[in-house]
Amino acid sequence: MATNINQKMTDMTLVQAVTDALRVKLREDGTTLVLGEDVGKNGGVFRATDGLQEEFGEDRVVDTPLSEAGIVGTSVGLAVNGYKPIVEIQFLGFIYPAYEQIMTHVARIRMRTMGAYSVPMVIRAPYGAGIRAPEIHSDSTEALFTQMPGLKVVCPSSPYDAKGLLIAAIEDPDPVLFLESMRSYRSSKEAVPTDKYTIEIGEGKIVREGTDVTLIAWGAMVAVAEKAALEAAEKGISCEVLDPRTLYPLDRELIATSVQKTGRAVIVHEAHAMGGLGTDLVALINDTSFLYLKAPVARVTGFDVPVPLFALEDHYMPTPARVLKSIEQTVHF
Amino acid sequence: METTFPMRRIIGDDGRIVDETMKDLLTAELAWRLYTEMNRIRTFDRKAINLQRQGRLGTYAPFEGQEASQVGSALALEADDWVFPTYRDHGATLTFGADMVKTFLYWNGRVEGCVPSKERHIFPPAVPIATQIPHAVGAAWAEQRRGTQNIAVAYFGDGATSEGDFHEGMNFASVFRAPVILFNQNNGYAISVPIAKQMNSETVAQKAVAYGMPGVRVDGNDAFAVYFAMKDAVSRARSGGGPTLIEAVTWRYGAHTTADDPSKYRDQERSRDKADPLTRIELFMKERGIFDEERAEAMRTKHQEEIEQAVAEMERFSKPDPNDLFDHTYAVMPAEVAQQKADYFTLRGN
Numbered sequence: 001m002a003t004n005i006n007q008k009m010t011d012m013t014l015v016q017a018v019t020d021a022l023r024v025k026l027r028e029d030g031t032t033l034v035l036g037e038d039v040g041k042n043g044g045v046f047r048a049t050d051g052l053q054e055e056f057g058e059d060r061v062v063d064t065p066l067s068e069a070g071i072v073g074t075s076v077g078l079a080v081n082g083y084k085p086i087v088e089i090q091f092l093g094f095i096y097p098a099y100e101q102i103m104t105h106v107a108r109i110r111m112r113t114m115g116a117y118s119v120p121m122v123i124r125a126p127y128g129a130g131i132r133a134p135e136i137h138s139d140s141t142e143a144l145f146t147q148m149p150g151l152k153v154v155c156p157s158s159p160y161d162a163k164g165l166l167i168a169a170i171e172d173p174d175p176v177l178f179l180e181s182m183r184s185y186r187s188s189k190e191a192v193p194t195d196k197y198t199i200e201i202g203e204g205k206i207v208r209e210g211t212d213v214t215l216i217a218w219g220a221m222v223a224v225a226e227k228a229a230l231e232a233a234e235k236g237i238s239c240e241v242l243d244p245r246t247l248y249p250l251d252r253e254l255i256a257t258s259v260q261k262t263g264r265a266v267i268v269h270e271a272h273a274m275g276g277l278g279t280d281l282v283a284l285i286n287d288t289s290f291l292y293l294k295a296p297v298a299r300v301t302g303f304d305v306p307v308p309l310f311a312l313e314d315h316y317m318p319t320p321a322r323v324l325k326s327i328e329q330t331v332h333f
Numbered sequence: 334m335e336t337t338f339p340m341r342r343i344i345g346d347d348g349r350i351v352d353e354t355m356k357d358l359l360t361a362e363l364a365w366r367l368y369t370e371m372n373r374i375r376t377f378d379r380k381a382i383n384l385q386r387q388g389r390l391g392t393y394a395p396f397e398g399q400e401a402s403q404v405g406s407a408l409a410l411e412a413d414d415w416v417f418p419t420y421r422d423h424g425a426t427l428t429f430g431a432d433m434v435k436t437f438l439y440w441n442g443r444v445e446g447c448v449p450s451k452e453r454h455i456f457p458p459a460v461p462i463a464t465q466i467p468h469a470v471g472a473a474w475a476e477q478r479r480g481t482q483n484i485a486v487a488y489f490g491d492g493a494t495s496e497g498d499f500h501e502g503m504n505f506a507s508v509f510r511a512p513v514i515l516f517n518q519n520n521g522y523a524i525s526v527p528i529a530k531q532m533n534s535e536t537v538a539q540k541a542v543a544y545g546m547p548g549v550r551v552d553g554n555d556a557f558a559v560y561f562a563m564k565d566a567v568s569r570a571r572s573g574g575g576p577t578l579i580e581a582v583t584w585r586y587g588a589h590t591t592a593d594d595p596s597k598y599r600d601q602e603r604s605r606d607k608a609d610p611l612t613r614i615e616l617f618m619k620e621r622g623i624f625d626e627e628r629a630e631a632m633r634t635k636h637q638e639e640i641e642q643a644v645a646e647m648e649r650f651s652k653p654d655p656n657d658l659f660d661h662t663y664a665v666m667p668a669e670v671a672q673q674k675a676d677y678f679t680l681r682g683n
């Protein structure tokens with residue numbers, strides 16, 4: 001990580017930090033291309049690519065036909081032949097036509113050619129519930145992608161992390177799925193360096209230090225965990241909040257160190273419980289820290305039902321109250 | 334098979350007949366029916382936009398400008414047919430017989446809005462583009478296997494023709510001669526992407542050639558042209574003649590959804606240059622001497638009242654019930670989900 005203290009900073013939202021990262025790489029690397037539905041003239045439905053076509057031209061920032069398989073499939077060909085595609089999938093819930101391309105080709109070509117071919121690319125996708133979006137727009141299916149060897153999965157929770165991680169993802173030699181929480185896009189601003197910097201993929205961070213229990217959360221759930229941590233503090237419970245930031249590969253060391261210190265863990269994710277990344281985290285903690293545990297590792301997750309239409313979405317999502325209850329049960333086990 | 338696809342029109346922008354062969358079929362009764370249904374759904378559409386602005390409805394996808402396409406096609410169907418709409422086709426589904434209160438509920442984030450009425454086969458709106466096209470083909474195929482005369486219609490936009498599901502659905506429809514109408518509304522845009530960037534073919538209709546089925550291109554703002562093109566396709570399907578692709582060339586006057594700002598990508602000032610489908614049929618009726626302002630006024634009042642009442646019912650509707658979050662995923666609830674449900678209600682304190 002290369003943030004020097006004299007850097008110029010600007011307040012940015014998460015979505016502005018994404019745009020800024022794209023601008024940095026489009027300027028610096030002539031092989032980068034931004035591809036997607038409505039990313040050009042419209043600047044993206046969330047304005048994540050706002051102004052980029054004006055600055056870099058229709059040749060570099062391309063409005064594609066409406067076809068996710070087409071976008072990702074042609075990106076495989078572009079990537080293997082000298083370009084660096086940065087794809088926007090309009091919503092994670094619409095990525096499935098491209099699923100075959102990602103699962104079978106994007107993630108696997110390096111292995112199938114023993115490294116002779118690789119397809120470094122970034123697939124950005126807004127995800128998650130909580131903004132009263134129309135039906136099917138609100139899924140949080142990161143675990144479908146963390147089980148794709150060959151693909152990295154990144155999910156920033158703050159503007160600062162978003163910029164540094166996106167630049168790192170674009171520079172990564174392997175394909176990266178970059179998940180952007182819609183709920184966090186404009187929820188807060190933070191001072192972000194205007195110049196280039198990177199955050200290492202695979203490095204988590206401690207968002208809040210504590211001693212009694214480790215809360216592990218990413219994306220929009222970091223804010224929920226922090227809120228629960230504040231409420232727990234009033235009850236005399238000290239929570240450490242850990243954001244892995246990269247969902248594959250996980251920061252084993254940071255997680256193990258934190259859990260070994262607190263002896264307890266509560267994992268919070270928006271995705272369904274069954275097969276969610278929480279189960280892998282439980283396994284990781286089991287493998288690394290079993291003898292340090294004072295209580296079973298708990299999970300607070302979305303329920304094992306499809307993400308509902310928005311009238312019920314607040315009932316589906318983990319809330320600070322649900323997290324707090326789990327914290328108390330864990331601490332008083 | 335036709336390989337060029339001129340746009341068929343029956344009445345022109347000024348309401349005058351351009352296809353004299355159809356003259357006798359343009360009855361006063363049909364004109365009033367089309368006009369009335371178009372007015373009804375336009376009133377609904379404008380109300381929905383207003384409700385969204387007031388925070389009484391969620392993000393909404395308006396269809397103003399596309400009334401002739403939606404009404405003309407839906408009126409050519411029978412009650413036992415199947416409709417597979419998108420999020421922009423509630424004008425068509427309301428005309429076909431969907432419940433208006435439920436239609437409002439859908440846009441208020443209520444799953445009740447997806448539940449079809451017992452009298453009509455209407456699939457919930459397809460949100461992922463083009464995915465409904467194979468569904469319609471399958472439902473039509475089922476009717477054919479059972480030996481009924483019923484047919485199915487898939488509604489979809491111009492952007493949808495870029496997805497694999499469109500091409501796969503077309504091919505299945507053709508191979509199995511399914512009694513299905515693939516009804517495309519080419520409204521010029523897929524969000525911000527104009528049709529010229531979406532495809533390099535001159536028309537959507539010509540894509541039918543590749544699949545060996547009839548392709549028809551009509552003026553989608555001419556309610557008569559849409560209605561009769563659909564009638565033809567429907568009777569071909571009912572009599573074992575297989576599928577038809579219809580391209581209704583129309584225009585979306587407003588935004589893609591209430592969350593969209595069309596001035597980012599087109600000159601909205603000019604968005605109404607294309608002749609309004611309601612004005613057009615009204616001009617036709619006036620020209621023919623069958624228009625009656627008093628009757629029209631009574632019709633407008635009736636629609637206003639119907640819509641106000643549906644809004645009131647939507648707003649009186651029972652609160653969202655968290656039980657519905659858990660109760661409908663499987664026929665028999667798995668123990669895991671039952672436990673999650675119990676935990677949820679324990680935390681809430683009931």
Ligand SMILES: Cc1ncc(C[n+]2csc(CCOP(=O)(O)OP(=O)(O)O)c2C)c(N)n1
Pocket residue numbers: 037066068090094097421460461462489490491492493494520522523524589
């Ligand atoms: C598979 C998929 N990709 C992307 C989207 C996001 N999206 C919603 S509507 C739309 C444009 C659709 O255009 P068109 O098919 O022409 O229909 P229209 O909205 O104009 O009626 C897009 C890209 C989606 N819903 N589904």
